[in-house]
Amino acid sequence: MTEKRTDQLKFAVFMTGDSNYHNAGWRLPGAYNDAGLRLDRWIEFAQTMERGKLDMLFIADGIGTAGIDNLKATRANPKVDRMEPFTLLSALASVTKHIGLAATAHTTYNEPYHIARQFASLDHLSGGRAGWNFVTGANAEDAKNFSRDSHQVHGDRYDRAEEFADVCIGLWDSYEDDAFKRDKDTGVYVDTDKLHVLNHKGKYFQVKGPLSVARPPQGHPVLIQAGMSEPARELSARVADAVFTSQPTFEEAHAFYADIKNRMDKYGRNPNDLKILPGVAIFTGRTAEEAEEKYEALSALVNPAAAVALLSARTGIDLTGVPLDEPVPELKGNDVRVSNPQLMFKLAQREKLTLRGLVQRYAAAGPHNMVRGTPSQVADQLEYWFLNRAADGFIFLPVYLPGALNDFVDMIVPELQRRGLFRKEYEGKTLRENMGLPRPENVFLKR
Ligand SMILES: Cc1cc2nc3c(=O)[nH]c(=O)nc-3n(C[C@H](O)[C@H](O)[C@H](O)COP(=O)(O)O)c2cc1C
16 A cells, blocks of 8 residues: 555535534634535535535434533533434435535444434435444444443454445345336336345344345445444454544554555455545644644633543543643553543543643644644645554544534635545535445345
8 A cells, every 4th residue: 555646535514413523613703603504504604515525525413412410511511412323414405415414323223224224225315425434333322222221342342333234235126226116117126136235144233125126326325434443443344434533643543544445355355445534623724823723722611621531431531520720540441452441541641731721722622633823834734644554544633613624624724625535526426426335236146
Protein backbone atom coordinates (compact mmCIF):
# COMPACT_ATOMS: atom_id res chain seq x y z
CA MET A 1 0.00 0.00 0.00
CA THR A 2 2.87 2.41 -0.57
CA GLU A 3 2.15 3.39 -4.19
CA LYS A 4 1.30 7.04 -4.94
CA ARG A 5 -2.37 7.86 -4.53
CA THR A 6 -4.44 8.65 -7.59
CA ASP A 7 -7.79 8.67 -5.79
CA GLN A 8 -9.31 11.55 -3.82
CA LEU A 9 -10.48 12.19 -0.28
CA LYS A 10 -13.93 11.03 0.86
CA PHE A 11 -15.93 12.97 3.46
CA ALA A 12 -18.73 11.89 5.74
CA VAL A 13 -20.29 14.37 8.19
CA PHE A 14 -20.98 13.20 11.72
CA MET A 15 -24.41 14.42 12.83
CA THR A 16 -25.73 13.75 16.31
CA GLY A 17 -29.13 14.17 17.97
CA ASP A 18 -29.19 17.93 18.41
CA SER A 19 -26.88 18.18 15.37
CA ASN A 20 -23.93 20.03 17.01
CA TYR A 21 -21.04 17.66 17.72
CA HIS A 22 -19.69 19.80 20.55
CA ASN A 23 -21.71 19.29 23.70
CA ALA A 24 -21.83 23.03 24.33
CA GLY A 25 -22.18 23.90 20.61
CA TRP A 26 -25.85 24.78 21.08
CA ARG A 27 -24.91 27.53 23.55
CA LEU A 28 -22.63 29.46 21.19
CA PRO A 29 -24.16 32.74 19.99
CA GLY A 30 -25.36 32.22 16.41
CA ALA A 31 -25.44 28.42 16.67
CA TYR A 32 -28.72 26.54 16.35
CA ASN A 33 -30.03 25.17 19.63
CA ASP A 34 -33.15 23.64 18.12
CA ALA A 35 -31.96 21.80 15.04
CA GLY A 36 -32.45 18.24 16.29
CA LEU A 37 -36.17 18.05 15.64
CA ARG A 38 -36.48 20.68 12.89
CA LEU A 39 -36.62 19.40 9.36
CA ASP A 40 -35.88 22.82 7.84
CA ARG A 41 -32.52 22.89 9.66
CA TRP A 42 -31.62 19.39 8.51
CA ILE A 43 -32.51 20.27 4.93
CA GLU A 44 -30.23 23.29 5.18
CA PHE A 45 -27.35 21.07 6.44
CA ALA A 46 -27.88 18.44 3.73
CA GLN A 47 -27.98 21.10 1.02
CA THR A 48 -24.79 22.69 2.36
CA MET A 49 -23.11 19.26 2.21
CA GLU A 50 -24.20 18.87 -1.41
CA ARG A 51 -22.86 22.34 -2.18
CA GLY A 52 -19.53 21.11 -0.79
CA LYS A 53 -19.78 17.85 -2.82
CA LEU A 54 -19.39 15.85 0.39
CA ASP A 55 -20.05 12.13 0.31
CA MET A 56 -22.29 11.33 3.20
CA LEU A 57 -24.51 12.72 5.93
CA PHE A 58 -24.16 10.28 8.80
CA ILE A 59 -26.42 10.12 11.86
CA ALA A 60 -24.96 8.73 15.06
CA ASP A 61 -27.56 7.10 17.25
CA GLY A 62 -28.29 5.21 20.40
CA ILE A 63 -31.37 3.44 21.64
CA GLY A 64 -31.07 4.77 25.13
CA THR A 65 -29.78 7.88 26.87
CA ALA A 66 -26.27 7.81 28.30
CA GLY A 67 -26.00 9.20 31.84
CA ILE A 68 -29.75 9.64 32.34
CA ASP A 69 -29.64 8.69 36.04
CA ASN A 70 -27.64 11.84 36.80
CA LEU A 71 -30.39 14.42 36.46
CA LYS A 72 -28.20 17.39 37.28
CA ALA A 73 -25.85 16.54 34.43
CA THR A 74 -28.76 15.71 32.15
CA ARG A 75 -29.96 19.32 32.44
CA ALA A 76 -26.96 20.36 30.33
CA ASN A 77 -27.00 17.43 27.89
CA PRO A 78 -28.19 18.35 24.38
CA LYS A 79 -28.05 14.71 23.26
CA VAL A 80 -31.14 13.58 25.16
CA ASP A 81 -33.67 14.20 22.40
CA ARG A 82 -33.12 13.12 18.86
CA MET A 83 -35.02 12.13 15.79
CA GLU A 84 -35.22 8.48 14.78
CA PRO A 85 -32.69 8.25 11.90
CA PHE A 86 -34.73 6.37 9.27
CA THR A 87 -37.62 8.78 9.59
CA LEU A 88 -35.32 11.76 9.24
CA LEU A 89 -33.26 10.33 6.36
CA SER A 90 -36.39 9.38 4.43
CA ALA A 91 -37.48 13.02 4.56
CA LEU A 92 -34.02 14.19 3.49
CA ALA A 93 -33.93 11.68 0.62
CA SER A 94 -36.78 13.53 -1.05
CA VAL A 95 -35.09 16.95 -1.05
CA THR A 96 -31.52 15.93 -1.95
CA LYS A 97 -29.92 14.34 -5.02
CA HIS A 98 -26.34 13.44 -4.25
CA ILE A 99 -25.52 13.22 -0.59
CA GLY A 100 -25.23 9.71 0.89
CA LEU A 101 -27.62 9.12 3.79
CA ALA A 102 -26.22 6.89 6.50
CA ALA A 103 -27.97 5.79 9.68
CA THR A 104 -26.64 4.03 12.74
CA ALA A 105 -28.59 0.90 13.60
CA HIS A 106 -27.53 -1.43 16.38
CA THR A 107 -27.03 -5.14 16.00
CA THR A 108 -27.37 -5.94 19.71
CA TYR A 109 -31.09 -5.33 20.36
CA ASN A 110 -32.51 -5.26 16.84
CA GLU A 111 -33.55 -8.08 14.56
CA PRO A 112 -31.88 -8.38 11.14
CA TYR A 113 -35.10 -8.65 9.17
CA HIS A 114 -36.27 -5.26 10.45
CA ILE A 115 -32.98 -3.58 9.72
CA ALA A 116 -32.49 -5.17 6.30
CA ARG A 117 -35.97 -4.03 5.31
CA GLN A 118 -35.47 -0.46 6.53
CA PHE A 119 -32.15 -0.03 4.71
CA ALA A 120 -33.43 -1.63 1.52
CA SER A 121 -36.36 0.81 1.60
CA LEU A 122 -34.10 3.81 2.25
CA ASP A 123 -31.84 2.75 -0.62
CA HIS A 124 -34.82 2.59 -2.98
CA LEU A 125 -36.24 5.90 -1.73
CA SER A 126 -32.94 7.70 -2.18
CA GLY A 127 -31.97 6.13 -5.51
CA GLY A 128 -29.01 4.24 -4.05
CA ARG A 129 -27.64 6.56 -1.38
CA ALA A 130 -28.15 4.56 1.82
CA GLY A 131 -25.39 3.64 4.26
CA TRP A 132 -25.58 1.60 7.47
CA ASN A 133 -23.32 2.18 10.43
CA PHE A 134 -23.70 -1.20 12.12
CA VAL A 135 -22.59 -0.83 15.68
CA THR A 136 -22.86 -3.18 18.61
CA GLY A 137 -23.77 -0.22 20.83
CA ALA A 138 -21.50 2.08 22.84
CA ASN A 139 -24.06 2.81 25.56
CA ALA A 140 -24.43 0.04 28.13
CA GLU A 141 -27.68 1.62 29.37
CA ASP A 142 -29.41 0.68 26.10
CA ALA A 143 -29.89 -2.84 27.47
CA LYS A 144 -32.41 -1.56 30.01
CA ASN A 145 -34.76 -0.43 27.24
CA PHE A 146 -34.80 -3.94 25.84
CA SER A 147 -35.83 -6.07 28.80
CA ARG A 148 -32.30 -6.76 30.01
CA ASP A 149 -30.35 -5.75 33.10
CA SER A 150 -26.95 -5.38 31.46
CA HIS A 151 -25.26 -4.91 28.10
CA GLN A 152 -24.47 -8.11 26.24
CA VAL A 153 -20.80 -9.12 26.80
CA HIS A 154 -18.39 -7.53 24.29
CA GLY A 155 -17.29 -10.75 22.51
CA ASP A 156 -20.88 -12.00 22.25
CA ARG A 157 -21.99 -8.67 20.84
CA TYR A 158 -19.55 -9.05 17.97
CA ASP A 159 -20.46 -12.71 17.47
CA ARG A 160 -24.02 -11.58 17.04
CA ALA A 161 -22.97 -8.68 14.79
CA GLU A 162 -21.14 -11.09 12.44
CA GLU A 163 -24.22 -13.25 12.06
CA PHE A 164 -26.48 -10.17 11.86
CA ALA A 165 -24.51 -8.76 8.92
CA ASP A 166 -24.60 -12.08 7.06
CA VAL A 167 -28.35 -12.42 7.52
CA CYS A 168 -28.92 -8.89 6.21
CA ILE A 169 -26.72 -9.53 3.18
CA GLY A 170 -28.62 -12.77 2.48
CA LEU A 171 -31.94 -10.94 2.78
CA TRP A 172 -30.93 -8.07 0.47
CA ASP A 173 -29.99 -10.70 -2.11
CA SER A 174 -33.36 -12.48 -1.83
CA TYR A 175 -34.21 -11.34 -5.35
CA GLU A 176 -31.77 -11.00 -8.22
CA ASP A 177 -31.54 -7.50 -9.70
CA ASP A 178 -33.81 -8.34 -12.64
CA ALA A 179 -36.28 -10.60 -10.81
CA PHE A 180 -39.24 -8.21 -10.98
CA LYS A 181 -40.81 -8.45 -14.46
CA ARG A 182 -44.17 -6.78 -13.71
CA ASP A 183 -45.23 -7.94 -17.18
CA LYS A 184 -48.82 -6.99 -17.91
CA ASP A 185 -49.06 -9.26 -20.95
CA THR A 186 -47.82 -12.50 -19.39
CA GLY A 187 -49.12 -11.78 -15.91
CA VAL A 188 -45.70 -12.58 -14.43
CA TYR A 189 -44.97 -10.12 -11.66
CA VAL A 190 -41.81 -11.74 -10.39
CA ASP A 191 -39.56 -14.41 -11.89
CA THR A 192 -39.29 -16.94 -9.09
CA ASP A 193 -36.22 -18.56 -10.69
CA LYS A 194 -34.51 -15.39 -9.53
CA LEU A 195 -35.80 -15.66 -5.98
CA HIS A 196 -33.57 -17.06 -3.23
CA VAL A 197 -35.10 -17.98 0.11
CA LEU A 198 -32.44 -17.59 2.79
CA ASN A 199 -33.51 -20.27 5.29
CA HIS A 200 -30.91 -19.09 7.80
CA LYS A 201 -30.55 -21.15 10.98
CA GLY A 202 -27.74 -19.82 13.16
CA LYS A 203 -26.64 -19.26 16.74
CA TYR A 204 -28.66 -16.06 17.23
CA PHE A 205 -31.13 -15.93 14.38
CA GLN A 206 -33.52 -18.13 12.46
CA VAL A 207 -34.67 -16.23 9.42
CA LYS A 208 -36.50 -17.79 6.51
CA GLY A 209 -36.80 -14.86 4.10
CA PRO A 210 -37.19 -13.66 1.45
CA LEU A 211 -37.03 -9.94 2.22
CA SER A 212 -40.20 -8.12 1.22
CA VAL A 213 -38.22 -5.52 -0.75
CA ALA A 214 -36.50 -5.89 -4.14
CA ARG A 215 -32.70 -5.88 -4.19
CA PRO A 216 -31.47 -2.36 -3.25
CA PRO A 217 -30.15 -0.18 -6.11
CA GLN A 218 -26.67 -0.40 -4.61
CA GLY A 219 -26.98 -4.17 -4.17
CA HIS A 220 -26.31 -3.63 -0.49
CA PRO A 221 -26.28 -0.25 1.25
CA VAL A 222 -22.78 0.95 2.06
CA LEU A 223 -21.77 -1.01 5.16
CA ILE A 224 -19.91 1.00 7.77
CA GLN A 225 -18.30 -0.36 10.93
CA ALA A 226 -17.25 1.86 13.82
CA GLY A 227 -15.62 -0.40 16.41
CA MET A 228 -11.89 -0.65 17.00
CA SER A 229 -11.44 -3.76 19.15
CA GLU A 230 -10.03 -7.02 17.76
CA PRO A 231 -13.38 -8.57 16.77
CA ALA A 232 -14.50 -5.24 15.29
CA ARG A 233 -11.39 -5.11 13.08
CA GLU A 234 -12.00 -8.64 11.83
CA LEU A 235 -15.65 -7.86 11.07
CA SER A 236 -14.64 -4.69 9.22
CA ALA A 237 -12.05 -6.51 7.12
CA ARG A 238 -14.56 -9.18 6.17
CA VAL A 239 -17.67 -7.19 5.28
CA ALA A 240 -17.36 -3.40 5.71
CA ASP A 241 -17.19 -0.88 2.86
CA ALA A 242 -16.10 1.89 5.21
CA VAL A 243 -14.73 2.18 8.72
CA PHE A 244 -15.35 5.14 11.03
CA THR A 245 -12.69 5.37 13.66
CA SER A 246 -11.36 7.60 16.43
CA GLN A 247 -7.61 8.06 15.94
CA PRO A 248 -6.26 11.08 17.82
CA THR A 249 -2.76 10.94 16.27
CA PHE A 250 -1.24 10.24 12.86
CA GLU A 251 0.82 7.34 14.24
CA GLU A 252 -2.21 5.57 15.69
CA ALA A 253 -4.25 6.19 12.54
CA HIS A 254 -1.44 4.92 10.32
CA ALA A 255 -1.08 1.69 12.31
CA PHE A 256 -4.87 1.16 12.38
CA TYR A 257 -5.13 1.75 8.63
CA ALA A 258 -2.43 -0.79 7.82
CA ASP A 259 -3.87 -3.31 10.24
CA ILE A 260 -7.39 -3.23 8.74
CA LYS A 261 -6.18 -3.28 5.12
CA ASN A 262 -3.76 -6.16 5.84
CA ARG A 263 -6.57 -8.26 7.26
CA MET A 264 -8.59 -8.07 4.02
CA ASP A 265 -6.47 -10.40 1.92
CA LYS A 266 -7.59 -13.52 3.79
CA TYR A 267 -11.19 -12.68 2.89
CA GLY A 268 -10.24 -12.33 -0.78
CA ARG A 269 -10.85 -8.57 -0.74
CA ASN A 270 -9.00 -5.69 -2.39
CA PRO A 271 -7.84 -3.11 0.21
CA ASN A 272 -9.15 -0.28 -2.00
CA ASP A 273 -12.67 -1.63 -1.53
CA LEU A 274 -12.81 -0.43 2.08
CA LYS A 275 -12.46 3.26 2.96
CA ILE A 276 -11.04 4.20 6.33
CA LEU A 277 -12.43 7.48 7.65
CA PRO A 278 -11.04 8.74 10.98
CA GLY A 279 -13.01 11.44 12.78
CA VAL A 280 -11.75 15.02 12.73
CA ALA A 281 -13.04 18.09 14.55
CA ILE A 282 -11.89 21.29 12.88
CA PHE A 283 -11.61 24.81 14.24
CA THR A 284 -10.67 27.17 11.44
CA GLY A 285 -10.52 30.90 10.84
CA ARG A 286 -8.77 33.49 8.69
CA THR A 287 -5.85 33.34 11.12
CA ALA A 288 -4.59 30.66 13.50
CA GLU A 289 -5.54 32.98 16.39
CA GLU A 290 -9.13 33.19 15.17
CA ALA A 291 -9.32 29.38 15.04
CA GLU A 292 -7.92 29.19 18.57
CA GLU A 293 -10.47 31.73 19.79
CA LYS A 294 -13.29 29.57 18.44
CA TYR A 295 -12.00 26.60 20.44
CA GLU A 296 -11.65 28.69 23.60
CA ALA A 297 -15.11 30.22 23.20
CA LEU A 298 -16.71 26.78 23.01
CA SER A 299 -14.58 25.36 25.84
CA ALA A 300 -15.71 28.18 28.12
CA LEU A 301 -19.32 27.08 27.61
CA VAL A 302 -18.73 23.50 28.77
CA ASN A 303 -20.45 22.71 32.06
CA PRO A 304 -17.63 20.76 33.81
CA ALA A 305 -19.78 18.74 36.21
CA ALA A 306 -22.14 17.65 33.44
CA ALA A 307 -19.23 16.89 31.12
CA VAL A 308 -17.53 14.74 33.75
CA ALA A 309 -20.76 12.86 34.33
CA LEU A 310 -21.16 12.27 30.60
CA LEU A 311 -17.57 11.07 30.20
CA SER A 312 -18.14 8.72 33.15
CA ALA A 313 -21.25 7.33 31.46
CA ARG A 314 -19.51 6.91 28.10
CA THR A 315 -16.40 5.21 29.52
CA GLY A 316 -18.12 3.29 32.30
CA ILE A 317 -15.65 4.78 34.80
CA ASP A 318 -16.86 7.00 37.62
CA LEU A 319 -14.82 10.22 37.43
CA THR A 320 -17.23 12.36 39.44
CA GLY A 321 -15.01 12.41 42.57
CA VAL A 322 -11.82 13.36 40.69
CA PRO A 323 -10.61 16.99 41.24
CA LEU A 324 -11.15 19.06 38.08
CA ASP A 325 -7.81 20.83 38.00
CA GLU A 326 -5.54 17.89 38.71
CA PRO A 327 -4.12 15.40 36.20
CA VAL A 328 -6.45 12.62 35.13
CA PRO A 329 -5.89 9.33 36.99
CA GLU A 330 -5.54 6.07 35.10
CA LEU A 331 -8.88 5.16 33.55
CA LYS A 332 -9.61 1.52 34.14
CA GLY A 333 -13.10 0.21 33.51
CA ASN A 334 -14.76 -3.15 34.04
CA ASP A 335 -14.82 -3.79 30.35
CA VAL A 336 -11.33 -2.70 29.37
CA ARG A 337 -11.69 -4.10 25.88
CA VAL A 338 -14.04 -1.28 24.98
CA SER A 339 -11.82 1.22 23.20
CA ASN A 340 -13.11 4.50 24.61
CA PRO A 341 -11.54 4.54 28.13
CA GLN A 342 -8.15 3.49 26.80
CA LEU A 343 -8.18 6.17 24.13
CA MET A 344 -9.24 8.91 26.51
CA PHE A 345 -6.64 7.98 29.09
CA LYS A 346 -3.84 7.92 26.50
CA LEU A 347 -4.99 11.28 25.21
CA ALA A 348 -5.02 12.83 28.69
CA GLN A 349 -1.50 11.50 29.32
CA ARG A 350 -0.09 12.65 26.00
CA GLU A 351 -1.54 16.14 26.15
CA LYS A 352 -0.89 16.37 29.93
CA LEU A 353 -4.49 17.33 30.56
CA THR A 354 -6.28 18.02 33.80
CA LEU A 355 -9.74 16.54 34.09
CA ARG A 356 -11.18 19.95 33.11
CA GLY A 357 -8.93 20.03 30.02
CA LEU A 358 -9.92 16.47 29.15
CA VAL A 359 -13.66 17.12 29.33
CA GLN A 360 -13.26 20.28 27.24
CA ARG A 361 -11.25 18.29 24.69
CA TYR A 362 -13.84 15.47 24.84
CA ALA A 363 -16.74 17.89 24.36
CA ALA A 364 -15.08 19.23 21.21
CA ALA A 365 -13.77 16.11 19.55
CA GLY A 366 -14.55 13.07 21.71
CA PRO A 367 -11.68 10.64 21.27
CA HIS A 368 -11.06 11.94 17.73
CA ASN A 369 -8.35 14.02 16.11
CA MET A 370 -8.76 17.76 16.54
CA VAL A 371 -7.22 20.26 14.11
CA ARG A 372 -7.05 24.01 14.72
CA GLY A 373 -5.67 26.50 12.21
CA THR A 374 -6.09 28.38 8.95
CA PRO A 375 -7.66 26.51 5.99
CA SER A 376 -4.21 25.91 4.59
CA GLN A 377 -2.88 24.52 7.89
CA VAL A 378 -5.92 22.28 8.22
CA ALA A 379 -5.60 21.07 4.62
CA ASP A 380 -1.90 20.30 5.23
CA GLN A 381 -2.85 17.89 8.02
CA LEU A 382 -5.65 16.20 6.10
CA GLU A 383 -3.38 15.87 3.08
CA TYR A 384 -0.58 14.38 5.15
CA TRP A 385 -2.85 11.72 6.65
CA PHE A 386 -4.28 10.90 3.22
CA LEU A 387 -1.03 10.75 1.23
CA ASN A 388 0.72 8.75 3.93
CA ARG A 389 -2.11 6.28 4.22
CA ALA A 390 -3.50 6.96 7.62
CA ALA A 391 -6.89 7.77 6.04
CA ASP A 392 -8.88 7.44 2.81
CA GLY A 393 -10.94 10.41 3.90
CA PHE A 394 -12.48 11.69 7.10
CA ILE A 395 -15.63 11.82 9.09
CA PHE A 396 -15.91 15.50 9.81
CA LEU A 397 -17.39 16.49 13.19
CA PRO A 398 -19.18 19.87 12.92
CA VAL A 399 -18.63 21.32 16.39
CA TYR A 400 -21.49 23.81 16.06
CA LEU A 401 -24.07 24.39 13.37
CA PRO A 402 -24.44 25.80 10.87
CA GLY A 403 -21.13 27.67 11.42
CA ALA A 404 -18.58 24.85 11.50
CA LEU A 405 -20.16 23.10 8.50
CA ASN A 406 -20.23 26.34 6.51
CA ASP A 407 -16.58 27.01 7.42
CA PHE A 408 -15.68 23.53 6.22
CA VAL A 409 -17.53 23.82 2.92
CA ASP A 410 -16.54 27.43 2.22
CA MET A 411 -12.95 27.43 3.47
CA ILE A 412 -11.49 23.92 3.68
CA VAL A 413 -13.17 22.24 0.68
CA PRO A 414 -11.97 24.87 -1.87
CA GLU A 415 -8.42 24.52 -0.53
CA LEU A 416 -8.56 20.73 -0.93
CA GLN A 417 -10.05 21.09 -4.42
CA ARG A 418 -7.28 23.52 -5.37
CA ARG A 419 -4.76 20.88 -4.34
CA GLY A 420 -6.54 18.22 -6.46
CA LEU A 421 -7.38 16.23 -3.33
CA PHE A 422 -11.14 16.52 -3.53
CA ARG A 423 -13.81 16.33 -6.25
CA LYS A 424 -15.38 19.36 -7.90
CA GLU A 425 -18.38 17.36 -9.11
CA TYR A 426 -19.99 14.14 -7.95
CA GLU A 427 -18.72 11.22 -10.03
CA GLY A 428 -21.82 9.06 -9.92
CA LYS A 429 -25.40 8.75 -8.80
CA THR A 430 -25.10 6.30 -5.92
CA LEU A 431 -23.11 6.56 -2.71
CA ARG A 432 -21.05 3.54 -3.79
CA GLU A 433 -20.19 5.20 -7.12
CA ASN A 434 -19.12 8.42 -5.42
CA MET A 435 -17.06 6.59 -2.84
CA GLY A 436 -15.36 4.39 -5.43
CA LEU A 437 -16.86 1.22 -3.96
CA PRO A 438 -17.84 -1.80 -6.07
CA ARG A 439 -21.47 -2.89 -6.33
CA PRO A 440 -21.55 -6.29 -4.60
CA GLU A 441 -22.44 -9.42 -6.50
CA ASN A 442 -25.52 -11.30 -5.27
CA VAL A 443 -24.23 -13.90 -2.76
CA PHE A 444 -26.54 -16.58 -4.15
CA LEU A 445 -24.92 -16.25 -7.59
CA LYS A 446 -21.45 -16.80 -6.11
CA ARG A 447 -22.38 -20.19 -4.72
C1 LIG B 1 -17.00 7.73 14.12
C2 LIG B 1 -17.68 6.79 15.08
C3 LIG B 1 -19.06 6.80 15.16
C4 LIG B 1 -19.71 5.98 16.06
N1 LIG B 1 -21.05 6.04 16.13
C5 LIG B 1 -21.71 5.30 17.05
C6 LIG B 1 -23.10 5.43 17.21
O1 LIG B 1 -23.74 6.20 16.51
N2 LIG B 1 -23.70 4.68 18.16
C7 LIG B 1 -23.00 3.81 18.96
O2 LIG B 1 -23.60 3.14 19.81
N3 LIG B 1 -21.68 3.67 18.84
C8 LIG B 1 -21.02 4.41 17.91
N4 LIG B 1 -19.66 4.29 17.81
C9 LIG B 1 -18.96 3.42 18.76
C10 LIG B 1 -18.60 2.08 18.20
O3 LIG B 1 -19.61 1.53 17.44
C11 LIG B 1 -18.30 1.02 19.27
O4 LIG B 1 -19.47 0.75 20.00
C12 LIG B 1 -17.25 1.43 20.22
O5 LIG B 1 -16.14 1.91 19.51
C13 LIG B 1 -16.86 0.23 21.09
O6 LIG B 1 -16.56 -0.88 20.30
P1 LIG B 1 -15.10 -1.46 20.23
O7 LIG B 1 -14.80 -1.94 21.63
O8 LIG B 1 -15.15 -2.58 19.25
O9 LIG B 1 -14.21 -0.37 19.79
C14 LIG B 1 -18.97 5.11 16.91
C15 LIG B 1 -17.60 5.08 16.81
C16 LIG B 1 -16.94 5.92 15.91
C17 LIG B 1 -15.47 5.84 15.83
